[in-house]
Amino acid sequence: MTIKAQEFDRLVEKWGLRTRKTGDLHAWFEHDGKVITRTRRSMGSGDLPMQHSIRQQLKLNDEQMRAAIDCSLTRSGYVEILRAKGLIDPPP
Amino acid sequence: MPDTAQFEQLRIGTQPDEEEVAAYRRHTSELAIPVIVGVPFPAEMRLGALRDGRLRVVQPFRVRFSSEGPQVIAEAPEVEEFGFGSNPSEALTDLQRALAALYLSLDEEEQRLGPDLARVWHILQRKISRRR
Numbered sequence: 001m002t003i004k005a006q007e008f009d010r011l012v013e014k015w016g017l018r019t020r021k022t023g024d025l026h027a028w029f030e031h032d033g034k035v036i037t038r039t040r041r042s043m044g045s046g047d048l049p050m051q052h053s054i055r056q057q058l059k060l061n062d063e064q065m066r067a068a069i070d071c072s073l074t075r076s077g078y079v080e081i082l083r084a085k086g087l088i089d090p091p092p
Numbered sequence: 093m094p095d096t097a098q099f100e101q102l103r104i105g106t107q108p109d110e111e112e113v114a115a116y117r118r119h120t121s122e123l124a125i126p127v128i129v130g131v132p133f134p135a136e137m138r139l140g141a142l143r144d145g146r147l148r149v150v151q152p153f154r155v156r157f158s159s160e161g162p163q164v165i166a167e168a169p170e171v172e173e174f175g176f177g178s179n180p181s182e183a184l185t186d187l188q189r190a191l192a193a194l195y196l197s198l199d200e201e202e203q204r205l206g207p208d209l210a211r212v213w214h215i216l217q218r219k220i221s222r223r224r
Contacts, residue, residue: 004127008103022193023189024190024193026193028197028201030204030207031206034204034205034206035201035204035205035206035209036206036208036209037206037208038191038194038197038209039211040193042176047178048167049161049163050161050174050176051171052160053165053167053174056172057172059208085210086207087206087207088206
């Protein structure tokens with residue numbers, strides 16, 4: 001699958017990822033005050049050359065990544081995926 | 093039958109069309125030559141510097157090279173970090189920059205890291221030290 005820069009940015013905004021611009025755009029997913037996952041994209045527009053690495057860094061499989069890009073995977077859905085992987089503690 | 097220019101295009105940096113290669117071989121009296129696909133680069137290497145004056149690599153990173161279309165990818169699998177470029181040198185430089193940025197950002201957030209990033213930070217601390 002390909003990811004476009006604007007799709008990445010839309011995902012960042014939808015999930016509320018914290019970002020920092022250096023030479024690239026770095027993005028972190030935080031939950032309950034903890035930094036859980038991170039990824040980055042190169043600056044510029046068009047198709048990103050790093051789809052596989054973005055997916056891997058966000059701890060998603062192909063299907064989940066597609067859902068994230070097409071906006072059907074919500075932030076809470078992503079939290080559940082990370083929780084199932086043991087990357088977020090279960091709710092008290 | 094493909095002409096020389098078409099064969100050169102096949103040879104340089106693209107996946108060969110096997111039918112055209114076979115057709116070329118059937119119709120030429122020249123000796124068969126290997127078709128070079130893409131730019132040869134090592135499958136794996138050790139990275140010992142980050143191009144950031146603030147940081148020193150004390151334990152090299154294992155780096156794997158691969159390609160995805162026209163892009164070369166340099167991956168540091170131990171910390172799931174990647175660099176990209178049109179050739180291995182560019183990909184490696186991008187990876188070096190990414191590793192330095194990752195180290196510095198995780199250092200800032202050390203007290204707030206989830207389990208996976210804490211694991212990554214632990215590895216980075218073993219492999220990188222700050223220059224005094």
